[in-house]
Amino acid sequence: MAIILVRAASPGLSDAHVHGSLLQCSSPLQLKRRVPPRSSGRWMLCSLRYACLGLDPGEIGRTSAVYSSLAVNPAGEAVVSSEQKVYDVVLKQAALLKRQLRSQTPPVLDVRPQQLDMPRNRLNLKEAYARCGDICEEYAKTFYLGTLLMTEERRRAIWAIYVWCRRTDELVDGPNANYITPxxxxxxxxxxxxLFAGRPYDMLDAALSDTISRFPIDIQPFRDMIEGMRSDLRKARYKNFDELYMYCYYVAGTVGLMSVPVMGIAPESKATTESVYSAALALGIANQLTNILRDVGEDARRGRIYLPQDELAQAGLSDEDIFNGVVTNRWRNFMKQQIKRARMFFEEAERGVTELSQASRWPVWASLLLYRQILDEVEANDYNNFTKRAYVGKGKKLLALPVAYGKSLLLPVSLRNSQT
Ligand SMILES: CC(C)=CCC/C(C)=C/CC/C(C)=C/CC/C(C)=C/COP(=O)(O)OP(=O)(O)O
Known part of the structure; x- marks a missing residue:
């Protein structure tokens, strides 16, 4: 008998969803007794008792690692999962935003960027933001077009954040990547x-300094993104989904957390701030998982395999199979599971987009629909992500824009639910 602590992949997930996940992964586990789920705080379900018939504790660990909602170590003990750790960051970010909205005062900085308010520097700031816009347009055209739909202040802020993320990513992925050290x-x-203390080094930093003086943005997701780059330097394999989840949070989930204070929550939304942050986090994770599934071959040629090692082994696949890059039925089945999980994160994200302020919804919907289509393209390529790059054609891209627009007009889900 083992006690497995179970938490929904996010507080937005229904109990049924969690049970569904459990049942899917529990073919060798037999459900002895189901304790009615308690939705208290972040632990939606606690101490479910499972009879692990004919299973050794290691088996439980391996089975449960398939789903991030389960956090047990190979000895069958509950451990703090990456998801739990990341959720603590979500709570902290949400608390900051709520405090800010209550007080309606600008965020407290160690040192306010006084110099940035001087007329001459205001001119430089205009240039700095324009430069950020140019970089965003050059590297992320679709995303850039989406930002044009936002208010000017929000658009410039998103550009500044984008540029900082891009520069951070370039440190480990750009032309000088080989010389980058911890x-x-x-x-x-x-x-x-x-720059958070109002002392930017260059004009691009100055744009971000100005942005964080206007919006309640916390330094932690930025720090965490740098931590992700550190992890990318020392790690080329991920033992299980828990490790991969942490990596995805560092390099992409953080972007979601950085964006919410700028995009804003709809004034009429009845959703909790935590749930909107969770959805933003889910979108970052979904995008990164999609990116990983699209780039398996490309990453392997750089000696990197982001796919969870335990899940590969369970599917009867090895690193060699990935380096050899032959599409087999084993690979197809493995990919189907991976795609399914990525889609679950997209679904979770969808629930939050409707809660964003009206002007931010269209670009977010557009990017969600476009990125999710990459998964469809991987399927259409018969799961050959070794030598074929899944690519969403221009026509489909264009079609996503009106669809996204239509979705952005819908009332927040929280409001629809409260009206029925
Ligand atoms: C859903 C709610 C409530 C808010 C939205 C919050 C946002 C904007 C989340 C999105 C986070 C995001 C854009 C993460 C980055 C993910 C990612 C994998 C980007 C890929 O970047 P590139 O490597 O440049 O992509 P390509 O290789 O596809 O060009």
């Missing part, structure tokens, strides 16, 4: 602290 990342973090 010390260089430490320096980048020091620079981040300075």
């Amino acid at each position: 010390t260089a990342l430490d320096r980048w973090e020091k620079r981040l602290e300075d």
Whole structure:
């Protein structure tokens, strides 16, 4: 008998969803007694008792690792999962935003960027934001077009955040990536602290300094993204989904958390701030998982395999199979499961988009629909993500825009539910 602590993949998930996940992964586990779920706080279900008939504790660990909602170590003991750790960040971000909205005062900075308010510098700021816009347009055209639908202040802020993320990513993925050391990342973090304290190093940093003086943005997701780059330097394999989840949070979930204070929550929304942050986090995770599934071959050629090692082994696949890049039925079945999980995160994200302020919904819907279509393309390529790059054609991209627009007009889900 083992006690498994279970938490929904997010507080937005229904109990049925969690049970569904459990039952799917529990073919060798037999449900002895189901304790009615308690939706208290972040632990939706606690201490479910499962009879693990004919299973050793290691087996439970391996089975449960398939789903991030289960957190048990190989000894069958509950452990703090990556998801739990990340959810603590979500709570902190949501609390900051709520405090800010209550007080309606600008966020407290260690040092307000006084110099940025001077007329001459205001001119420089205009240039700085324009430069951020140019970079965003150059590297992420569709995303850039989406930002044009936002108010000017929000649009500029999103560009500044985008540019900082891009520069951070370039440190480990750009042309100088081979020379990047942990010390260089430490320096980048020091620079981040300075810009948060109103002491930007260059004009692109100055745009972000200004942005964080206007919106209640916390430094933690930025720090965490740098941590993700550190992890990318030392790690080329991920033992299980829990490790991969943490990586996805670091490099993409953080972007979701950085964006919510700028995008804003609809004034009429009845959703909790935590649930909107959770949805934003889910969109980052979904995008990153999709990115990983699209780029399996490309990553393997750089010696990297982001797919969870335990799940590969369970599917009878090895690193060699990935390096050899032959599409087999085993690979297809494995990919189907991976795609299913990525779609679950997209579904979770969908519930939050409707809660965003009206002007932010269209671009977010558009990017969600476009990125999710990459998964359809992987399927259409018969799961050959070794040598074929899943690509969403221009026609489909264009079609997504009116669909996204239509969705952005819908009332927030929280409001629809409260009206029925
Ligand atoms: C859903 C709610 C409530 C809010 C939205 C919050 C947002 C904007 C979340 C999105 C987070 C995001 C954009 C994460 C980055 C994910 C990612 C994998 C980007 C890929 O970047 P590139 O590597 O440049 O992509 P390509 O390789 O596809 O060009």
